[in-house]
Amino acid sequence: MKRATIYDVARQAGVSHQTVTRFLNGFEGIRPATRERVQVAIEELDYRPNGAARWLRSRQSNRIGILAHRMELSGPGRIIAGATMAARSRGFVLDIASMDGENAASVDEALDVIMEHQIAGVFATAQTVVVHDAVADRRLDVPVAMDSSETLGVSGVNPRSFPGRLAAAHLAELGHRRVAFVAGPQVWTASGERRSSFVEAAAELGLELVWEYEGDWSAESGYRAALDLPDDVTAVAMSNDSMAIGLIFGLAERGIRVPEDVSVIGMDDSPESRFHLPPLTTIRLDFEGEGAYLMNVLIAKIEGEDIGEVPRYRLPELVVRGSTAVAPSARGGT
Template sequence: MHDVAARAGVSHQTVSRVLNDFPGIRPETRERVLQAIRDLGYRRNMAARALATGRSEVIGVIMPEVPHFGPTSTLYAIEHAAKRVGFKPLITTASWEPSSMGEALDFLLARSVDALVVMAQHPDILAAVETTTDVPVLYVLTGNSHAERSVAVDQVAGTRLALEHLYDLGHRRFQHITGLSGLTEAQLRRDTFVRFLEERGLEQLPVLEGDWSADAGYRAGLAVEEGVTALFCANDPMAMGAIHALEERGLAVPDDVSVVGFDDVPESGYAHPALTTVHQDFTEVGLRAVTALMEIINGREPGELAPVEPWLVVRGSTGPAPA
C-alpha cells in the first residue's frame, strides 16, 4: 500500500480511502491511485484489514460430515448469495459430538468470521454454540425448530403433504424409512409420520431405520412388512434403494406399493418409476439465510424468518391403493 501511495504521490491513507470508496476524494486523485494499483498489481491484505476492523467478510459454515444433497445444495446457495454481497463461506465439518463442534467453532471464530451458519443437524449442540460467541449465528436445515434464529424448510408441512397424498389415494397401511437417527430433520419427519398415523387412527407398523443412503433404503425395503401399500422415505436415494428392493421381492411400484421420497433430487424424475417426492427449495434457504445475516451484521433486525414452504411433486411412484 505504501508503494502504491508513493507511486501515486499521495499518502497511504488516501489509498485506503479510495479502496474503501470514501467520499471526498478528487476524481483525478482517485484515478491516479487506481492507476498505481493497476500498475503494481497491488492487492490489499485482508488479514491486516481484518485486524484493524474486526471484520473479515467471511461467513463461517459448519457442515455435517457427510455430503448429502440438502447440505451441499444449501452450501452452494449460500455461496452464491454471499458472493453478491462480497462474502465467501469458510467451510468446516463437524459431527455432533461436542468436541468436534467445539473445534469447528474455535477454528472459525479464531478467523474472526463475521457470521456463522450452522447446519445443525442435532438439537443438543444448538444451545452450546450460542453461548460461546457474540457473532451472529443462524441455524439452517433444522426443520422449523428454533424458529427465532433458523432458516429451514418446513419439515412438518412437507411430511404432511406426502402423507396426505397417499391417504387421499386410499392407502391405509403405511411404513416409514427414517433418515439418520438423531438428526433434527430425520426426527421431525419421523415424528410427523407417527403423529399422522395416530390422528387418522391407522396401525403403527415398525419404523424402519435408515441413514439417508440408497444402501440403507435398499435394506429397509427388504424389511417392509407384508400388506404395506404406502412407503414414505425420508429422502430420495433411500426411496430409490427401497423401490429396487421391493421389485426384487416381486412387489410392483406403484401397483402394489406406492413410494414417496423427499428432496426432489434432479434424478428423481428419471428414476423408474419416476419418483413422487417433496420438493425442498434449498436455493431459497441459502438466500434467506444470507439475507438475514447481512441484516444482523449491519445492525438491523432481520425480518421474520418464515419457514420455506415445500411442495409435493407427484410422479409415477404413487398410485391408488390396491383393492
C-alpha cells in the same frame, strides 16, 4: 528488559500464537480454561498489545465462517450452495470448515478453525442437536445462524413440519390405510421433524402406521429396509429420496412391484429422483432458498438490519410421479 511478544505469551500459556491473537482481538470462541491461561500469561509477562491488535478488533470483517456437515448429501449441499450465492451477492466471502455433526469434538475443532480468523458471523448447518449444542456452548460474540432453529417459510411457519404431513395426505387420498415409515438417523433434527409430522398427520387421517425403520439417509439403508418390509403394507413414506430409491430396488428383488403392489413416496426432490424407474413421487424442498434465507438473516444481524425484512422461501410441495398409485383395495375389480 526485552518487551514480551505474543510468542512469549503463547509459550507461557502453552497455546499457539494464533490463539493469543484471537484472545487479543476479542474473540469469545475460546475455551474458558484456555482463556484463563492466556490471561495469566499476559499478566505475568506484563505483555502490552500494540496498536495493530486494537485496529484488528475494530475492523469490519466481510468473512463468514461456515460449519458444514455431510456436504455430499443433497440437502446440506444445496443449503450451502444457496447460502454461498446469497453471501457473494452481499459482498461477503466464506470460510468453510467441514465437521462430523454427530461428534461434539469434531464440531468443536471446526469452530476452532474458523475462529482462528477474524469473521463477522457463523453459519452452522445444524442438522443435529450435537451441532446446535456445541455452538450454543461456545457463546460466540459474533452473530450466528443455524438452520435447525431459525427456519421460516413464506407463511412464517417452519416448513420442516410440512413434508411428513404432505406425504401422509397424499397416501390417504390414494386410499392407503396400512402404511410404513422409514426415518433418517434419530440424531438429525430434520429426521425427527419429518417423522413426527407424518405420524401426527397419519393418525388424523385414519392411516395405520404398522411398521417403522431407521435408516442413515443412504440408498443402502433403504434397500435393507425393503428386505424387512411387512407383506401387508401398501405404501411407504421415506425421509429422503436416496433411501426411497434403495427401497424400490430392494422391493423389486422381492418381486414386489412399485406402485402396483406398494406405493413409495420420498422427500427432498433430489435431482435424480425424476429419472428413476418408476419416477419418484416426492416432497419438494427449497434447500437453496433456505440457505439463502438463513444467510441473509445472518447478514442482517451483522449489519444491524431488520430480520423481518428478509425475503422468505418456498414451502414444501407435493410432486406426484410414477411411484405412487391408488391402493390395491381401492381399485375397482382388483
